[in-house]
Amino acid sequence: MAAHLKKRVYEEFTKVVQQQQEEIATKKLRLTKPSKSAALHIDLCKATSPADALQYLLQFARKPVEAESVEGVVRILLEHYYKENDPSVRLKIASLLGLLSKTTGFSPDCIMDDAINILQNEKSHQVLAQLLDTLLAIGTKLPENQAIQMRLVDVACQHLTDTSHGVRNKCLQLLGNLGSLEKSITKDAEGLATRDVQKIIGDYFSDQDPRVRTAAIKAMLQLHERGLKLHQTIYNQACKLLSDDYEQVRSAAVQLIWVVSQLYPESIVPIPSSNEEIRLVDDAFGKICHMVSDGSWVVRVQAAKLLGSMEQVSSHFLEQTLDKKLMSDLRRKRTAHERAKELYSSGEFSSGRKWGDDAPKEEVDTGAVNLIESGACGAFVHGLEDEMYEVRIAAVEALCMLAQSSPSFAEKCLDFLVDMFNDEIEEVRLQSIHTMRKISNNITLREDQLDTVLAVLEDSSRDIREALHELLCCTNVSTKEGIHLALVELLKNLTKYPTDRDSIWKCLKFLGSRHPTLVLPLVPELLSTHPFFDTAEPDMDDPAYIAVLVLIFNAAKTCPTMPALFSDHTFRHYAYLRDSLSHLVPALRLPGRKLVSSAVSPSIISQEDPSQQFLQQSLERVYTLQHLDPQGAQELLEFTIRDLQRLGELQSELAGVADFSATYLRCQLLLIKALQEKLWNVAAPLYLKQSDLASAAAKQIMEETYKMEFMYSGVENKQVVIIHHMRLQAKALQLIVTARTTRGLDPLFGMCEKFLQEVDFFQRYFITDLPHLQDSFVDKLLDLMPRLMTSKPAEVVKILQTTLRQSAFLHLPLPEQIHKASATIIEPAGESDNPLRFTSGLVVALDVDATLEHVQDPQNTVKIQVCRVLYPDGQAQLIHPKPADFRNPGPGRHRLITQVYLSHTAWTEPCQVEVRLLLSYNSSARIPKCPWMEGGEVSPQVETSIEGTIPFSKPVKVYIMPKPARR
């Protein structure tokens, strides 16, 4: 009986498998196709009123349609379209046609004729516009088909004279997207249709409707984007549009002018009302500069942004943007900047005490004053003073870009940037500080400028101060007074905000190493040494004193005469700091001391190559793995892993690579070990106990592969394949182990099926990489695939087992740049003995400050990092930090400053909770999703699901104490 049952089960099973094998991809479609279009048809026929029909259509649009059934659906829709009288329903149908034609795998050329047909007979302007939109979708779907494109362009041209702006808009959009690129080819193909798309679009620059004018300019920009070279004649037309009444037209026109100026920077244009001629890019620059004082802030933002990318502009035009001639009562007045500069060069500080200090001097020739500048005069002066902070930020960004390309401009714009440090909006201040940092290698700060910069150190915003520290790290200071000033201000900052300690020390480190010669004369004063008297030894734990020492020691690195000025305790302090703060204090060559560093420092430079070599060698050694017996292979792997780990510890720059490959080898080692288990040779019922090791290995390999995939930045596709392959092996292992240990076949069916799906998925997703996987597990598996599909689970398992044993070890190609993601929690420090007390039931905010390095995909970091609070009762809490809590101070680095809200019921005594950062991952996020889903109206996909998490920072313990509430 049992045997009989078993047979039946098998029979059923085979049936299912067969069906699956026939059509894994299309199974769903066969089922849905007829029902889909038929249901729609029935629905539409049922509909008694237009409103009903509209409802059905809306419902229909919510569900996806597969590529195979699209055509049927389209036919039904078209059929209904002809019958329909109500324009709103026709509109919906037209929009659905557009959506459907976007479906991947569906070639929309078959519906084009119909679409054009109904277009000719349509009366309603709205429906017409929608149909043109549909045609646009069709046209963009078939970019290679010249004939169709020509035809669509023809249709668009016919409807350009329509009275409705919407239709004209869509026509222009169509022209912009599909207008022929290579005119010569089309000329040969079809003499009739050689339309000059640019000319046609250009004619609509003077349309009566501003929306159509905008659409025309946009279409022109679209042509440019598609690689069509715009004619220079457009420039004049676009210039006229700059004085349009409507802001969207002006805004688009500014863009167009920018585009043309980039295309023909060197051609010459005449200046109206004079005989002179200038380069086009200069002229365009002047015009865009003029738009910076436009009436509409949208245009101003646009103009200010574009200015930044006009790098070919001649320098005198560029410098005009910062020029504003002041006058008072018709007499020339110097700007405050000029005065400051003069005072500085005459060696005198600004007095500013007299009323007439800034009194205007020379008379201005009334004829020569030009109140409305033809050119670029003062564009940035205006932009930086604008009412809207959006414009100011755009102007600062533009300044930054221009200054990066022109050192002389950088020098000139410095005054203005420094001024922006006092903007009323923090974002603008921050932006200008960042900008200054970016251009800092082009500039040297004058003392008065430094003064202003340093004044901002007292800002209460932490971001601003830290940005400023970063800025000071890479600024050039011209005088020793400047250095002194900076030090004094930084120390002031330190006393006011002790939390800035680390950042200030780091800043002083760079300041010192950049300006050794300027620090040298300051040393006696800073250390308060005296030629005759011994002074008191400063307190070693004073952060301010440490700050001074950091500055001096870093300067002393390149200035060998400096140590002579140190007093005895300074040397002692040096030794202490070199140990305790080794990242801030460099190795020094000190007289009368054994140079600990001398043995190391020269070797560091030369060692780089050997260590790289060593890494290569040890990895190559591993590749001979296959030829070894299992025992030897295990040993080799163990040694190599040990070597790699040690190497990673010694050479920080190779740590990523070493760790990465070590992890991979460990996976391999685990796999080999698992396969070495005795259990495979024993009869099934006896496995139960021993199988522990194998299943644990499988689990661990899975974990490690996830780490490899998501915890390293710079992992390329080749590595991902290998990692996935390893994971597949782990899954196979798991399957085998389960097969061996479980009785009954039911769970095994599911597992087998799932595994085969995974293999299939692997094949589909990494199809291009398969050739590289010669002889590997997957390679063999795919060869056996047809057999696997038809065999019973037990057989599958058997096949898997042998394949797993026979498969070759895959080389892991090393990526160029690979870094392990890491995180350090700076705050809470976890040292406090004072518990954080709060009333139970209420919330306490815990400040968390952490730096993250090499975290992939900063856009998504938001979803990835999670603060985890582990309460003593074992309860864990996942917290998603806000996107705004992440800051990006440098490439590959992120800073998380956030607050974690804790709450709990009352405890009898304080206890510790753990805080750590987790990296969450979702392996399916890399897979492209169904294109129909992009079609709009579909319900938003839940993509943020988290598959798992990897802890990647050391846990920090926080002492908390919820008190019972007092009644």
Added chain:
Amino acid sequence: MLDCGMHMGFNDDRRFPDFSYITQNGRLTDFLDCVIISHFHLDHCGALPYFSEMVGYDGPIYMTHPTQAICPILLEDYRKIAVDKKGEANFFTSQMIKDCMKKVVAVHLHQTVQVDDELEIKAYYAGHVLGAAMFQIKVGSESVVYTGDYNMTPDRHLGAAWIDKCRPNLLITESTYATTIRDSKRCRERDFLKKVHETVERGGKVLIPVFALGRAQELCILLETFWERMNLKVPIYFSTGLTEKANHYYKLFIPWTNQKIRKTFVQRNMFEFKHIKAFDRAFADNPGPMVVFATPGMLHAGQSLQIFRKWAGNEKNMVIMPGYCVQGTVGHKILSGQRKLEMEGRQVLEVKMQVEYMSFSAHADAKGIMQLVGQAEPESVLLVHGEAKKMEFLKQKIEQELRVSCYMPANGETVTLPTSLSIPVGISLGLLKQEMAQGLLPEAKKPRLLHGTLIMKDSNFRLVSSEQALKELGLAEHQLRFTCRVHLHDTRKEQETALRVYSHLKSILKDHCVQHLPDGSVTVESILIQAAAPSEDPGTKVLLVSWTYQDEELGSFLTSLLKKGLPQALS
């Protein structure tokens, strides 16, 4: 009437405008449709109670909401000084101010207010002070824009003036800084803050004499935000009274302030000062650093002078004059460098404290004025509120660079502006569509020729097609034909001549319909050409050309063509 201000320099009748200019004799209300007040400064609204209550005006007075709120405070204050302190008689009373304010109609920004059947007004943002507005006044298609005082660069509490491209016939603009181009405000602000900061760090006291409204609020915000940013704890005081009341309104009228305040007021209203407290007389003797804002701004009397006397002796202290000082005031004296001041009662005060001058003014400079003119695109500009010599310069610049005619009338002078009046005419839809169908390309700005009939009936104008006009007026259509004889030297028969004419015209007028009718005549479109032989001279033929008046163009072309004769080659 635009603004109703007073002259601060006079204490007699001359301080108020002479309204008899308007009326000669009769009631003001009969002559004025409305009064528009641009903002609450006394030189723009000071004479309002006098004008409405004492001279007598009952029409509406338009101003913005903040102006309406703050204006009476200032008027009352002014009245107190004039009546209570100086003891003047024949001055308006508190009740009069109240009555006057009852006539006020408040307007919103960009709200179009219909004053009567013809006149409409619209307010634009002007910066300058809270609630300052520019007004567009429109009658039919003609319009005037009056700016009042305005500021084109934003400051710490107000935004920049803005106007759309309304293309008025006339723009009346102030021109206080007609010959000045100012430096960036950031330098000024930074200087100011630096000076204050340095002084308080040294332990000194800072005195800032201000007028109660306007600049004072800007400086307060400036210091407040700076204190906030820099985490300073030194107390800032503001002398109480008038300002507190006004400050209350500043808190309420957030939409009138700049972007920053508007964006952040939900979290915290910037005018709710955290660091600035009310001043008490006793505080002046407190030890330690402090910053005090005190009225009035020119140090000529009141609290600011009292504090100044107390602090002047210490060189650690500082006084910052944020604005202009009239000659003769203490402020002017110390600014011009005087170190020993003679006070009342023959006392001599030695000034040891530092004296600084900072200009914070909220008028548009020459560039700003030009910018506004460029934004509004008026047909002509009229300059007011400035000095003649300076205005001369600006006038010249406006005419040169913007090519806009510009006027600067003196007091009492009348300017007459020619305007081109545009008359709206209704067009029938049929005619319009017919014309649209003919036009091939859209050319928005080009005038186009259109045939139709203009009907003027009950003072409205309509443009309709001629058929419809005939129908409406019940008239029969008359045909007007022109005929013309053209003599041709041709010896052949009439029929042949006609045939020659036909082939000639056919070859020339390719895109017209040329036909040869069986009766021997030729038609071109609707033009008829017949050949006849006059009896007396067989050598010449006469061509009769006849066309209707609608085809005038083609007809005259044809005759001139035929007059040139037929080409010989054809024969």
